[in-house]
Amino acid sequence: MEKPSLIQERSFEFALEIIRLYKELVKQNEFVLSKQILRSGTSIGAKVEEATAGQSKKDFIMKMSIASKEARETRYWIRLLSVSDFIKKDYSRLLKEIEEIIKILTAIVKTSQKNLKANS
8 A cells, every 4th residue: 555645644634633623513512514514624635535546637636626625615614613703712723734735735736737738
């Protein structure tokens, strides 16, 4: 088995953090936002994994683009939880990590698109 890439590793670890957050939110009887953030936050890594098995470079780019969109949605939910003070918690570490994941995914998509055009 080959070693996971940086984005595979980070998105997987982030998903674990999101699962922990979900459990915390549910304990405090928050069921709507918790499901939203669980879905989008764990989907990032799933799309990254799908992309690594892409059938073509275009498929890879599409899956990584979807992972990027899921990351941006997750950032929205974390920001909403943070600013609303609905559930009191320090969300700064999660916000910092999702920003890093978004930067990595954006770089992967842009580089892949540029390489695709150069090879066409």
